[in-house]
Amino acid sequence: MIEPRLPRYHSGQRVKAAIDLLNDGSFPDASPEECLVSVGHVGEIVQIGRHTEANLFIYMVDFGKQLVVGCIEEEISAF
Template identity: 45%
Template sequence: MDLREPLFRWGEKVRAVADLVNDGSHPGWPPEALLAAAGTHGEIVNVGHHGDSNTPVYLVEFDGQMVVGCFEEELARA
């Protein structure tokens, strides 16, 4: 299987297009806690790949304090 090319690159400035809430991947936060509100700006700090769905996954540092794993449909260029 060919890896799908990511839309965003490391270091690119992005913004959340929807509220990003804790899906359980942030154990120090309550379930469904708001991690980054829609419109919050961030920077791509790593680009990975979800093998089963052949989808890029982005680690985004929002406002210099919260790192959140995101899919492309949750982000837009800033």
């Protein structure tokens, strides 16, 4: 059984990209593997979801210019 835990980050928190965030196919207007957000770019968490099977929190991060990207904890860090 997977133990429940709290998310590392919270809604409204400013975070920065810990790695280059590449298009995984979620953005049809961008080419596959195109860099959507460069490392160090700052955004704000607007929503937090959870992938229950993988026991992962998914953070919807608004990086501006109408670019909201789903990130896991290893892809972002506190600002």
